[in-house]
Amino acid sequence: MPRLFSAYVIVDWSAAAKPTTGADSIWIGVLKRDVRFRLAFESYNPATRAEAETRLTAILDDLRKRGERALLGFDFPLGFPRGFASALSLPGEEPWRATWDQLNKMVKDKADNTNNRFGVGSEINRRITGGPFPFWGCPPKDALTTLQPKRTRAHGPDDLPEFRHADLAAKGAASIWKLYYNGSVGGQAILGIPFVRRLKLARGEGFKAWPFETGFKPLTEAELDGVEVVAAEVYPSLLKVQPAAGEVKDLAQVRATAEHFARLDEQNKLGGLFGPPKDTAADVVLDAEREEGWILGAGA
Template sequence: MARLFDAYVVADWTAAETKKTGENSLWIGVAKRDVRFRLYSETHNVATRAEGEKLLSSILADHRKRGDQVLVGFDFNLGYPAGTAARLKLDGEQAPWQAMWKFIAANVVDKADNTNNRYQVAAKMNRLMTDEAWPLWGAPAKQAQRWLTTTKPPQGAGDIPEFRATENAARKGKLQPKSVWQMHGAGAVGGQTLVGVPAVRRLLESLGPAGAVWPFGTGWRELTPADVEPLSVLAVEVWPSIFNAKPNPGEIKDQAQVRVAAETLAQMDDRGELAKAFAPPKDASPELVAQVEGEEGWILGV
Protein backbone atom coordinates (compact mmCIF):
# COMPACT_ATOMS: atom_id res chain seq x y z
CA MET A 1 0.00 0.00 0.00
CA ALA A 2 1.55 3.31 -1.07
CA ARG A 3 1.69 6.05 1.54
CA LEU A 4 -0.19 9.24 0.71
CA PHE A 5 2.23 11.66 2.41
CA ASP A 6 5.91 12.11 3.19
CA ALA A 7 5.50 14.32 6.26
CA TYR A 8 2.77 15.18 8.78
CA VAL A 9 2.51 18.56 10.49
CA VAL A 10 0.06 19.45 13.27
CA ALA A 11 -0.39 23.06 14.38
CA ASP A 12 -1.95 23.83 17.77
CA TRP A 13 -2.99 27.45 17.19
CA THR A 14 -3.72 30.07 19.83
CA ALA A 15 -5.93 33.13 20.12
CA ALA A 16 -3.65 34.74 22.76
CA GLU A 17 -3.49 38.54 22.75
CA THR A 18 0.06 38.75 24.10
CA LYS A 19 3.34 37.04 23.23
CA LYS A 20 3.44 33.70 24.98
CA THR A 21 5.36 30.42 24.93
CA GLY A 22 4.90 27.22 26.90
CA GLU A 23 1.43 26.09 27.93
CA ASN A 24 -1.54 27.33 25.88
CA SER A 25 0.67 28.87 23.20
CA LEU A 26 1.39 28.00 19.58
CA TRP A 27 2.96 24.58 19.05
CA ILE A 28 3.82 22.81 15.80
CA GLY A 29 4.59 19.09 15.66
CA VAL A 30 6.28 17.46 12.66
CA ALA A 31 6.60 13.72 11.94
CA LYS A 32 8.80 12.75 9.02
CA ARG A 33 11.25 10.04 7.91
CA ASP A 34 15.03 10.07 8.00
CA VAL A 35 17.29 8.84 5.18
CA ARG A 36 16.66 5.26 6.33
CA PHE A 37 12.87 5.88 6.25
CA ARG A 38 12.59 5.68 10.03
CA LEU A 39 9.89 7.92 11.47
CA TYR A 40 10.99 10.63 13.87
CA SER A 41 9.30 13.76 15.21
CA GLU A 42 10.17 17.26 16.38
CA THR A 43 8.20 20.04 18.03
CA HIS A 44 8.46 23.82 17.78
CA ASN A 45 7.05 26.52 20.05
CA VAL A 46 6.76 30.19 19.09
CA ALA A 47 5.48 33.27 20.90
CA THR A 48 3.17 34.74 18.23
CA ARG A 49 0.89 33.63 15.40
CA ALA A 50 2.97 35.70 12.96
CA GLU A 51 6.05 33.67 13.95
CA GLY A 52 4.00 30.47 13.72
CA GLU A 53 2.84 31.29 10.21
CA LYS A 54 6.41 32.10 9.16
CA LEU A 55 7.76 28.88 10.69
CA LEU A 56 5.02 26.81 9.05
CA SER A 57 5.76 28.37 5.65
CA SER A 58 9.46 27.61 6.13
CA ILE A 59 8.84 23.95 7.11
CA LEU A 60 6.57 23.48 4.09
CA ALA A 61 9.00 25.23 1.72
CA ASP A 62 11.76 22.80 2.80
CA HIS A 63 9.54 19.82 2.04
CA ARG A 64 8.37 21.32 -1.21
CA LYS A 65 11.98 21.61 -2.42
CA ARG A 66 12.30 17.87 -1.87
CA GLY A 67 9.09 17.19 -3.78
CA ASP A 68 7.33 15.92 -0.66
CA GLN A 69 3.58 15.73 -0.09
CA VAL A 70 2.73 17.11 3.36
CA LEU A 71 -0.43 16.72 5.42
CA VAL A 72 -0.98 19.78 7.65
CA GLY A 73 -3.55 19.61 10.45
CA PHE A 74 -4.98 22.67 12.22
CA ASP A 75 -6.79 22.38 15.56
CA PHE A 76 -9.62 24.83 14.86
CA ASN A 77 -12.75 24.86 12.72
CA LEU A 78 -12.25 25.24 8.99
CA GLY A 79 -16.02 25.58 8.51
CA TYR A 80 -19.11 26.86 10.32
CA PRO A 81 -22.51 25.22 10.95
CA ALA A 82 -24.76 24.95 7.90
CA GLY A 83 -26.55 28.20 7.08
CA THR A 84 -24.00 30.57 8.65
CA ALA A 85 -22.91 32.14 5.35
CA ALA A 86 -26.55 32.63 4.34
CA ARG A 87 -27.36 34.30 7.68
CA LEU A 88 -24.45 36.69 7.06
CA LYS A 89 -25.89 37.32 3.55
CA LEU A 90 -22.55 36.48 1.97
CA ASP A 91 -21.98 36.41 -1.77
CA GLY A 92 -23.77 33.45 -3.36
CA GLU A 93 -21.22 33.10 -6.18
CA GLN A 94 -18.73 31.30 -3.93
CA ALA A 95 -19.17 28.11 -1.94
CA PRO A 96 -20.33 28.99 1.61
CA TRP A 97 -16.98 27.92 3.12
CA GLN A 98 -15.07 30.22 0.72
CA ALA A 99 -17.44 33.11 1.43
CA MET A 100 -16.89 32.61 5.17
CA TRP A 101 -13.10 32.52 4.79
CA LYS A 102 -13.19 35.70 2.71
CA PHE A 103 -15.43 37.46 5.27
CA ILE A 104 -13.22 36.44 8.21
CA ALA A 105 -9.99 37.44 6.41
CA ALA A 106 -11.50 40.83 5.51
CA ASN A 107 -12.62 41.57 9.09
CA VAL A 108 -10.00 40.10 11.41
CA VAL A 109 -7.03 42.34 12.25
CA ASP A 110 -4.26 40.27 13.83
CA LYS A 111 -1.05 42.18 14.59
CA ALA A 112 2.51 40.87 14.82
CA ASP A 113 2.44 41.16 18.65
CA ASN A 114 -0.73 38.96 18.83
CA THR A 115 -3.16 41.83 19.56
CA ASN A 116 -6.32 41.18 17.56
CA ASN A 117 -9.95 42.20 17.20
CA ARG A 118 -11.62 38.78 17.39
CA TYR A 119 -14.25 39.86 19.93
CA GLN A 120 -15.26 42.84 17.80
CA VAL A 121 -15.58 40.54 14.77
CA ALA A 122 -17.72 38.10 16.80
CA ALA A 123 -19.99 40.97 17.85
CA LYS A 124 -20.27 42.13 14.23
CA MET A 125 -21.22 38.60 13.12
CA ASN A 126 -23.96 38.50 15.78
CA ARG A 127 -25.25 41.91 14.73
CA LEU A 128 -25.43 40.84 11.09
CA MET A 129 -26.89 37.38 11.79
CA THR A 130 -29.49 38.03 14.49
CA ASP A 131 -29.06 41.60 15.78
CA GLU A 132 -28.77 39.96 19.21
CA ALA A 133 -25.90 38.62 21.35
CA TRP A 134 -26.25 35.27 19.59
CA PRO A 135 -25.06 32.79 18.30
CA LEU A 136 -21.48 33.76 19.25
CA TRP A 137 -20.95 34.18 22.96
CA GLY A 138 -18.24 34.46 25.60
CA ALA A 139 -15.93 37.41 26.17
CA PRO A 140 -13.89 38.84 29.05
CA ALA A 141 -15.95 41.45 30.90
CA LYS A 142 -14.00 44.35 29.34
CA GLN A 143 -14.83 43.05 25.82
CA ALA A 144 -18.56 42.45 26.45
CA GLN A 145 -21.02 44.70 24.65
CA ARG A 146 -24.56 44.76 23.26
CA TRP A 147 -23.88 42.02 20.68
CA LEU A 148 -21.50 39.82 22.72
CA THR A 149 -22.08 38.58 26.27
CA THR A 150 -19.64 37.12 28.81
CA THR A 151 -21.74 33.98 29.38
CA LYS A 152 -23.89 31.78 27.16
CA PRO A 153 -27.28 33.42 26.56
CA PRO A 154 -30.23 31.31 27.79
CA GLN A 155 -31.55 30.87 24.26
CA GLY A 156 -30.88 32.21 20.82
CA ALA A 157 -32.25 32.04 17.31
CA GLY A 158 -33.41 28.44 17.24
CA ASP A 159 -32.67 27.88 13.57
CA ILE A 160 -28.89 28.33 13.99
CA PRO A 161 -27.33 24.97 14.89
CA GLU A 162 -24.99 24.96 17.87
CA PHE A 163 -22.78 22.26 16.32
CA ARG A 164 -21.70 21.04 12.91
CA ALA A 165 -22.43 17.47 11.83
CA THR A 166 -18.85 16.47 12.71
CA GLU A 167 -19.20 17.66 16.32
CA ASN A 168 -22.53 15.84 16.61
CA ALA A 169 -20.79 12.67 15.37
CA ALA A 170 -17.99 13.19 17.93
CA ARG A 171 -20.57 13.66 20.70
CA LYS A 172 -22.19 10.32 19.82
CA GLY A 173 -18.72 8.84 20.39
CA LYS A 174 -18.76 10.32 23.93
CA LEU A 175 -16.30 13.11 23.07
CA GLN A 176 -17.09 16.65 24.22
CA PRO A 177 -16.22 19.10 21.45
CA LYS A 178 -16.88 22.80 21.98
CA SER A 179 -19.09 24.80 19.65
CA VAL A 180 -17.38 27.28 17.31
CA TRP A 181 -19.81 29.86 18.71
CA GLN A 182 -18.00 29.84 22.08
CA MET A 183 -15.36 32.57 22.01
CA HIS A 184 -13.91 32.45 25.53
CA GLY A 185 -13.29 29.95 28.33
CA ALA A 186 -11.37 26.71 28.74
CA GLY A 187 -11.10 24.81 25.47
CA ALA A 188 -13.07 27.39 23.48
CA VAL A 189 -12.34 27.24 19.76
CA GLY A 190 -14.28 30.27 18.43
CA GLY A 191 -11.44 32.76 18.83
CA GLN A 192 -8.80 30.40 17.40
CA THR A 193 -11.02 29.86 14.35
CA LEU A 194 -11.31 33.60 13.68
CA VAL A 195 -7.55 34.21 13.91
CA GLY A 196 -6.62 30.85 12.36
CA VAL A 197 -8.71 30.78 9.17
CA PRO A 198 -6.95 33.84 7.62
CA ALA A 199 -3.57 32.14 8.21
CA VAL A 200 -4.70 28.94 6.43
CA ARG A 201 -6.17 31.03 3.62
CA ARG A 202 -2.88 32.90 3.12
CA LEU A 203 -0.94 29.63 3.19
CA LEU A 204 -3.12 28.06 0.50
CA GLU A 205 -3.11 31.22 -1.63
CA SER A 206 0.71 31.20 -1.55
CA LEU A 207 0.73 27.60 -2.82
CA GLY A 208 -1.77 28.06 -5.64
CA PRO A 209 -2.76 24.72 -7.24
CA ALA A 210 -0.13 22.91 -5.11
CA GLY A 211 -2.26 23.47 -1.99
CA ALA A 212 -5.74 22.16 -1.16
CA VAL A 213 -7.99 21.87 1.86
CA TRP A 214 -9.98 18.76 2.74
CA PRO A 215 -12.86 18.10 2.28
CA PHE A 216 -13.71 21.37 0.52
CA GLY A 217 -11.14 21.12 -2.26
CA THR A 218 -10.86 17.34 -2.56
CA GLY A 219 -14.36 16.05 -1.95
CA TRP A 220 -15.34 14.04 1.12
CA ARG A 221 -14.09 10.65 -0.05
CA GLU A 222 -11.28 8.16 0.35
CA LEU A 223 -8.15 9.71 -1.18
CA THR A 224 -5.67 7.90 -3.40
CA PRO A 225 -1.98 8.60 -4.11
CA ALA A 226 -3.11 9.98 -7.50
CA ASP A 227 -5.32 12.56 -5.69
CA VAL A 228 -2.44 13.71 -3.49
CA GLU A 229 0.38 13.51 -6.04
CA PRO A 230 -0.23 16.97 -7.66
CA LEU A 231 -0.25 18.64 -4.21
CA SER A 232 2.59 19.71 -1.98
CA VAL A 233 0.24 20.51 0.93
CA LEU A 234 -3.16 19.20 2.00
CA ALA A 235 -4.65 21.16 4.91
CA VAL A 236 -7.12 19.41 7.22
CA GLU A 237 -8.91 20.03 10.49
CA VAL A 238 -7.72 17.90 13.40
CA TRP A 239 -8.59 17.60 17.06
CA PRO A 240 -5.38 16.53 18.84
CA SER A 241 -7.29 15.50 22.01
CA ILE A 242 -8.72 12.41 20.28
CA PHE A 243 -5.23 10.87 20.03
CA ASN A 244 -4.87 10.49 23.85
CA ALA A 245 -1.34 11.89 24.03
CA LYS A 246 0.73 11.07 27.12
CA PRO A 247 3.53 13.60 27.67
CA ASN A 248 7.09 12.26 27.79
CA PRO A 249 9.27 13.41 30.72
CA GLY A 250 9.86 17.14 30.31
CA GLU A 251 7.09 17.59 27.73
CA ILE A 252 4.08 19.80 28.33
CA LYS A 253 0.58 18.74 27.29
CA ASP A 254 0.29 20.90 24.13
CA GLN A 255 3.72 19.74 22.95
CA ALA A 256 2.82 16.07 23.47
CA GLN A 257 -0.49 16.53 21.67
CA VAL A 258 1.01 17.92 18.45
CA ARG A 259 3.79 15.32 18.50
CA VAL A 260 1.46 12.36 19.06
CA ALA A 261 -1.11 13.65 16.55
CA ALA A 262 1.56 13.97 13.84
CA GLU A 263 3.05 10.55 14.69
CA THR A 264 -0.39 8.90 14.72
CA LEU A 265 -1.29 10.29 11.29
CA ALA A 266 2.05 8.96 9.97
CA GLN A 267 1.42 5.51 11.50
CA MET A 268 -2.11 5.43 10.04
CA ASP A 269 -0.63 6.22 6.63
CA ASP A 270 1.95 3.42 7.04
CA ARG A 271 -0.87 0.94 7.78
CA GLY A 272 -2.98 2.13 4.83
CA GLU A 273 -5.70 3.49 7.18
CA LEU A 274 -5.29 7.21 6.52
CA ALA A 275 -6.83 7.11 3.02
CA LYS A 276 -10.07 5.74 4.49
CA ALA A 277 -10.15 8.44 7.20
CA PHE A 278 -10.85 11.01 4.45
CA ALA A 279 -14.10 9.23 3.50
CA PRO A 280 -17.55 9.86 5.00
CA PRO A 281 -19.26 7.35 7.30
CA LYS A 282 -21.04 4.61 5.35
CA ASP A 283 -24.48 5.96 6.30
CA ALA A 284 -23.78 9.59 5.20
CA SER A 285 -26.64 10.88 3.05
CA PRO A 286 -26.03 12.84 -0.18
CA GLU A 287 -27.40 15.90 1.67
CA LEU A 288 -24.86 15.52 4.48
CA VAL A 289 -22.01 15.04 1.99
CA ALA A 290 -23.03 18.26 0.20
CA GLN A 291 -23.27 20.13 3.55
CA VAL A 292 -19.81 18.95 4.67
CA GLU A 293 -18.12 19.60 1.31
CA GLY A 294 -19.73 23.00 0.77
CA GLU A 295 -19.81 24.67 4.17
CA GLU A 296 -19.11 22.75 7.35
CA GLY A 297 -15.98 20.68 6.81
CA TRP A 298 -15.12 17.68 9.01
CA ILE A 299 -12.60 16.75 11.70
CA LEU A 300 -10.17 14.15 10.35
CA GLY A 301 -10.49 10.99 12.42
CA VAL A 302 -14.05 11.60 13.71
Protein backbone atom coordinates (compact mmCIF):
# COMPACT_ATOMS: atom_id res chain seq x y z
CA MET A 1 0.00 0.00 0.00
CA PRO A 2 1.47 3.38 -0.95
CA ARG A 3 1.43 6.31 1.43
CA LEU A 4 -1.52 8.69 1.09
CA PHE A 5 0.84 11.68 1.35
CA SER A 6 4.43 12.36 0.44
CA ALA A 7 4.76 15.54 2.50
CA TYR A 8 3.47 16.62 5.92
CA VAL A 9 3.23 20.37 6.57
CA ILE A 10 2.25 21.49 10.07
CA VAL A 11 1.47 25.12 10.89
CA ASP A 12 1.57 26.52 14.43
CA TRP A 13 -0.39 29.76 13.99
CA SER A 14 -0.33 33.01 15.96
CA ALA A 15 -2.73 35.93 16.42
CA ALA A 16 0.10 38.29 17.49
CA ALA A 17 -0.57 41.99 16.83
CA LYS A 18 3.03 42.81 15.92
CA PRO A 19 5.88 40.99 14.11
CA THR A 20 7.31 38.28 16.36
CA THR A 21 9.58 35.24 16.16
CA GLY A 22 10.72 32.55 18.61
CA ALA A 23 8.33 31.21 21.24
CA ASP A 24 4.60 31.85 20.71
CA SER A 25 4.98 32.89 17.07
CA ILE A 26 4.27 31.19 13.76
CA TRP A 27 6.18 27.99 13.01
CA ILE A 28 5.88 26.00 9.80
CA GLY A 29 7.30 22.48 9.84
CA VAL A 30 7.77 20.56 6.58
CA LEU A 31 8.56 16.86 6.41
CA LYS A 32 9.21 15.88 2.77
CA ARG A 33 11.46 13.72 0.58
CA ASP A 34 15.05 14.83 0.00
CA VAL A 35 17.05 14.03 -3.17
CA ARG A 36 17.65 10.52 -1.83
CA PHE A 37 13.90 10.04 -1.22
CA ARG A 38 14.35 10.01 2.54
CA LEU A 39 12.00 12.08 4.68
CA ALA A 40 13.78 15.21 5.89
CA PHE A 41 12.47 17.99 8.12
CA GLU A 42 12.83 21.74 7.65
CA SER A 43 11.24 24.60 9.56
CA TYR A 44 10.41 28.27 9.07
CA ASN A 45 9.61 30.97 11.63
CA PRO A 46 8.07 33.92 9.71
CA ALA A 47 7.60 37.09 11.77
CA THR A 48 4.15 37.93 10.35
CA ARG A 49 1.10 36.14 9.00
CA ALA A 50 1.68 37.82 5.62
CA GLU A 51 5.20 36.33 5.46
CA ALA A 52 3.78 32.97 6.52
CA GLU A 53 1.24 33.08 3.70
CA THR A 54 3.98 33.82 1.15
CA ARG A 55 6.17 31.03 2.54
CA LEU A 56 3.39 28.45 2.70
CA THR A 57 2.25 29.29 -0.83
CA ALA A 58 5.81 28.70 -2.07
CA ILE A 59 6.02 25.39 -0.18
CA LEU A 60 2.75 24.14 -1.65
CA ASP A 61 3.69 25.35 -5.15
CA ASP A 62 6.96 23.43 -4.93
CA LEU A 63 5.20 20.25 -3.81
CA ARG A 64 2.70 20.62 -6.65
CA LYS A 65 5.54 20.91 -9.19
CA ARG A 66 7.05 17.73 -7.77
CA GLY A 67 3.68 15.98 -7.99
CA GLU A 68 3.63 15.38 -4.24
CA ARG A 69 0.42 15.37 -2.20
CA ALA A 70 0.59 17.18 1.14
CA LEU A 71 -1.22 16.81 4.43
CA LEU A 72 -1.52 20.41 5.67
CA GLY A 73 -2.25 20.66 9.40
CA PHE A 74 -3.31 23.85 11.22
CA ASP A 75 -3.38 24.11 15.00
CA PHE A 76 -6.64 26.10 15.14
CA PRO A 77 -10.29 25.20 14.51
CA LEU A 78 -11.52 25.34 10.91
CA GLY A 79 -15.15 25.46 12.08
CA PHE A 80 -17.30 26.86 14.89
CA PRO A 81 -19.70 25.10 17.28
CA ARG A 82 -22.92 23.82 15.71
CA GLY A 83 -25.56 26.51 15.23
CA PHE A 84 -23.07 29.36 14.71
CA ALA A 85 -23.92 30.10 11.06
CA SER A 86 -27.63 29.87 11.84
CA ALA A 87 -27.27 32.25 14.83
CA LEU A 88 -25.72 34.80 12.44
CA SER A 89 -28.39 34.09 9.78
CA LEU A 90 -25.66 33.29 7.24
CA PRO A 91 -26.89 32.14 3.81
CA GLY A 92 -26.21 28.90 1.99
CA GLU A 93 -26.51 25.16 2.46
CA GLU A 94 -23.00 24.70 3.91
CA PRO A 95 -22.62 26.38 7.33
CA TRP A 96 -18.82 25.94 7.37
CA ARG A 97 -18.42 27.72 4.02
CA ALA A 98 -20.83 30.51 5.00
CA THR A 99 -18.75 31.07 8.15
CA TRP A 100 -15.49 31.16 6.17
CA ASP A 101 -17.00 33.72 3.77
CA GLN A 102 -18.35 35.85 6.63
CA LEU A 103 -15.01 35.95 8.48
CA ASN A 104 -13.26 36.83 5.23
CA LYS A 105 -15.53 39.90 4.92
CA MET A 106 -14.98 41.01 8.52
CA VAL A 107 -11.28 40.38 9.17
CA LYS A 108 -8.69 43.11 8.60
CA ASP A 109 -5.18 41.72 9.02
CA LYS A 110 -2.35 44.01 7.91
CA ALA A 111 1.17 43.17 6.75
CA ASP A 112 2.63 44.31 10.11
CA ASN A 113 0.29 41.90 12.01
CA THR A 114 -2.06 44.63 13.31
CA ASN A 115 -5.54 43.13 13.14
CA ASN A 116 -9.14 43.56 14.26
CA ARG A 117 -9.78 40.17 15.84
CA PHE A 118 -11.27 41.72 19.00
CA GLY A 119 -13.50 43.95 16.87
CA VAL A 120 -14.70 40.90 14.93
CA GLY A 121 -15.46 38.99 18.15
CA SER A 122 -17.28 42.03 19.54
CA GLU A 123 -19.38 42.48 16.38
CA ILE A 124 -20.34 38.79 16.26
CA ASN A 125 -21.35 39.01 19.94
CA ARG A 126 -23.51 42.05 19.14
CA ARG A 127 -25.26 40.18 16.33
CA ILE A 128 -25.83 36.96 18.30
CA THR A 129 -26.68 38.18 21.83
CA GLY A 130 -26.36 41.96 21.92
CA GLY A 131 -23.92 41.60 24.82
CA PRO A 132 -20.37 40.39 25.65
CA PHE A 133 -21.14 36.73 24.87
CA PRO A 134 -20.21 34.13 23.62
CA PHE A 135 -16.74 35.54 22.68
CA TRP A 136 -14.67 36.82 25.59
CA GLY A 137 -11.07 37.69 26.42
CA CYS A 138 -9.13 40.80 25.44
CA PRO A 139 -6.65 43.28 26.95
CA PRO A 140 -8.52 45.81 29.15
CA LYS A 141 -7.70 48.59 26.64
CA ASP A 142 -9.64 46.69 23.95
CA ALA A 143 -12.75 46.09 26.09
CA LEU A 144 -16.11 47.10 24.59
CA THR A 145 -19.69 46.75 25.76
CA THR A 146 -19.90 43.62 23.59
CA LEU A 147 -16.48 42.16 24.46
CA GLN A 148 -15.04 41.92 27.96
CA PRO A 149 -11.60 40.83 29.24
CA LYS A 150 -13.15 38.09 31.41
CA ARG A 151 -15.96 35.64 30.78
CA THR A 152 -19.25 37.23 31.84
CA ARG A 153 -21.38 34.08 32.20
CA ALA A 154 -21.52 30.36 31.57
CA HIS A 155 -23.18 28.75 28.53
CA GLY A 156 -26.80 27.79 29.16
CA PRO A 157 -28.99 25.23 27.37
CA ASP A 158 -30.30 27.86 24.94
CA ASP A 159 -26.84 29.22 24.03
CA LEU A 160 -24.45 28.06 21.34
CA PRO A 161 -22.34 25.22 22.81
CA GLU A 162 -19.15 26.22 24.61
CA PHE A 163 -17.24 23.36 22.95
CA ARG A 164 -17.37 21.52 19.65
CA HIS A 165 -17.69 17.73 19.74
CA ALA A 166 -14.01 17.51 18.72
CA ASP A 167 -12.88 19.74 21.61
CA LEU A 168 -14.50 17.33 24.08
CA ALA A 169 -13.01 14.32 22.29
CA ALA A 170 -9.53 15.91 22.43
CA LYS A 171 -9.80 16.45 26.22
CA GLY A 172 -8.23 19.76 27.15
CA ALA A 173 -8.77 21.69 23.92
CA ALA A 174 -9.72 25.32 24.58
CA SER A 175 -13.07 26.79 23.58
CA ILE A 176 -13.04 28.85 20.39
CA TRP A 177 -14.94 31.60 22.27
CA LYS A 178 -11.80 32.45 24.27
CA LEU A 179 -9.97 35.13 22.27
CA TYR A 180 -7.04 35.96 24.53
CA TYR A 181 -4.73 34.62 27.27
CA ASN A 182 -2.67 31.42 27.37
CA GLY A 183 -4.07 28.48 25.45
CA SER A 184 -6.67 30.55 23.58
CA VAL A 185 -7.49 29.56 19.99
CA GLY A 186 -10.33 31.96 19.15
CA GLY A 187 -8.09 34.74 17.85
CA GLN A 188 -6.07 32.27 15.76
CA ALA A 189 -9.26 30.86 14.23
CA ILE A 190 -10.69 34.30 13.37
CA LEU A 191 -7.44 35.30 11.62
CA GLY A 192 -6.55 31.83 10.35
CA ILE A 193 -9.76 30.77 8.60
CA PRO A 194 -9.63 33.59 5.98
CA PHE A 195 -6.00 32.58 5.35
CA VAL A 196 -6.95 28.93 4.74
CA ARG A 197 -9.82 30.13 2.55
CA ARG A 198 -7.37 32.08 0.35
CA LEU A 199 -5.08 29.07 0.03
CA LYS A 200 -8.06 26.97 -1.01
CA LEU A 201 -9.36 29.50 -3.56
CA ALA A 202 -5.91 29.67 -5.16
CA ARG A 203 -5.83 25.87 -5.59
CA GLY A 204 -9.42 25.08 -6.48
CA GLU A 205 -10.44 21.44 -6.52
CA GLY A 206 -6.89 20.33 -5.76
CA PHE A 207 -7.32 21.60 -2.18
CA LYS A 208 -9.76 19.79 0.12
CA ALA A 209 -10.73 20.93 3.61
CA TRP A 210 -11.33 17.91 5.86
CA PRO A 211 -13.93 16.81 6.89
CA PHE A 212 -16.12 19.41 5.14
CA GLU A 213 -15.23 18.44 1.57
CA THR A 214 -14.03 14.87 1.99
CA GLY A 215 -16.70 13.60 4.36
CA PHE A 216 -15.93 12.46 7.91
CA LYS A 217 -14.79 9.02 6.82
CA PRO A 218 -11.56 7.08 6.29
CA LEU A 219 -9.68 8.31 3.23
CA THR A 220 -8.17 6.07 0.54
CA GLU A 221 -5.79 6.67 -2.34
CA ALA A 222 -8.68 6.36 -4.81
CA GLU A 223 -10.68 9.10 -3.05
CA LEU A 224 -7.67 11.42 -3.12
CA ASP A 225 -7.08 11.04 -6.85
CA GLY A 226 -6.38 14.53 -8.22
CA VAL A 227 -6.09 16.07 -4.74
CA GLU A 228 -2.87 17.99 -4.04
CA VAL A 229 -3.55 19.18 -0.49
CA VAL A 230 -5.76 17.95 2.35
CA ALA A 231 -6.10 20.64 5.01
CA ALA A 232 -6.96 19.44 8.51
CA GLU A 233 -7.10 20.76 12.04
CA VAL A 234 -4.41 19.29 14.27
CA TYR A 235 -3.82 19.54 18.02
CA PRO A 236 -0.11 19.04 18.82
CA SER A 237 -0.91 18.72 22.54
CA LEU A 238 -2.38 15.28 21.79
CA LEU A 239 1.25 14.13 21.57
CA LYS A 240 3.77 14.09 24.41
CA VAL A 241 6.56 16.23 22.98
CA GLN A 242 9.96 16.72 24.61
CA PRO A 243 11.84 19.69 23.07
CA ALA A 244 15.59 19.24 22.60
CA ALA A 245 17.92 21.39 24.70
CA GLY A 246 17.39 25.02 23.72
CA GLU A 247 14.65 24.14 21.23
CA VAL A 248 11.49 26.26 21.14
CA LYS A 249 8.49 24.15 22.21
CA ASP A 250 6.42 25.27 19.16
CA LEU A 251 9.13 24.02 16.79
CA ALA A 252 9.36 20.69 18.63
CA GLN A 253 5.58 20.33 18.37
CA VAL A 254 5.33 20.93 14.62
CA ARG A 255 8.19 18.51 14.00
CA ALA A 256 6.76 15.80 16.27
CA THR A 257 3.28 16.19 14.74
CA ALA A 258 4.62 15.90 11.17
CA GLU A 259 6.68 12.82 12.14
CA HIS A 260 3.68 11.27 13.92
CA PHE A 261 1.42 11.46 10.85
CA ALA A 262 4.23 10.31 8.54
CA ARG A 263 4.77 7.27 10.76
CA LEU A 264 1.05 6.40 10.73
CA ASP A 265 0.99 6.83 6.95
CA GLU A 266 3.97 4.46 6.61
CA GLN A 267 1.99 1.88 8.63
CA ASN A 268 -1.17 2.42 6.50
CA LYS A 269 -2.99 3.73 9.58
CA LEU A 270 -3.36 7.40 8.66
CA GLY A 271 -6.32 7.01 6.28
CA GLY A 272 -8.46 5.61 9.08
CA LEU A 273 -7.85 8.67 11.25
CA PHE A 274 -9.91 10.78 8.83
CA GLY A 275 -12.99 8.82 9.93
CA PRO A 276 -14.89 9.26 13.19
CA PRO A 277 -13.84 7.46 16.38
CA LYS A 278 -15.60 4.16 17.05
CA ASP A 279 -19.25 4.45 18.13
CA THR A 280 -19.54 8.14 17.18
CA ALA A 281 -23.22 9.12 16.92
CA ALA A 282 -24.60 9.97 13.47
CA ASP A 283 -25.56 13.52 14.52
CA VAL A 284 -21.98 14.18 15.69
CA VAL A 285 -20.63 13.04 12.30
CA LEU A 286 -23.10 15.36 10.56
CA ASP A 287 -22.19 18.34 12.79
CA ALA A 288 -18.49 17.75 12.04
CA GLU A 289 -19.05 17.56 8.28
CA ARG A 290 -21.40 20.53 8.04
CA GLU A 291 -20.04 23.07 10.47
CA GLU A 292 -17.72 22.14 13.32
CA GLY A 293 -14.88 20.25 11.69
CA TRP A 294 -12.79 17.77 13.70
CA ILE A 295 -9.30 17.46 15.13
CA LEU A 296 -7.27 14.81 13.27
CA GLY A 297 -6.71 11.96 15.72
CA ALA A 298 -9.02 13.25 18.48
CA GLY A 299 -10.86 10.44 20.23
CA ALA A 300 -8.99 7.77 18.26
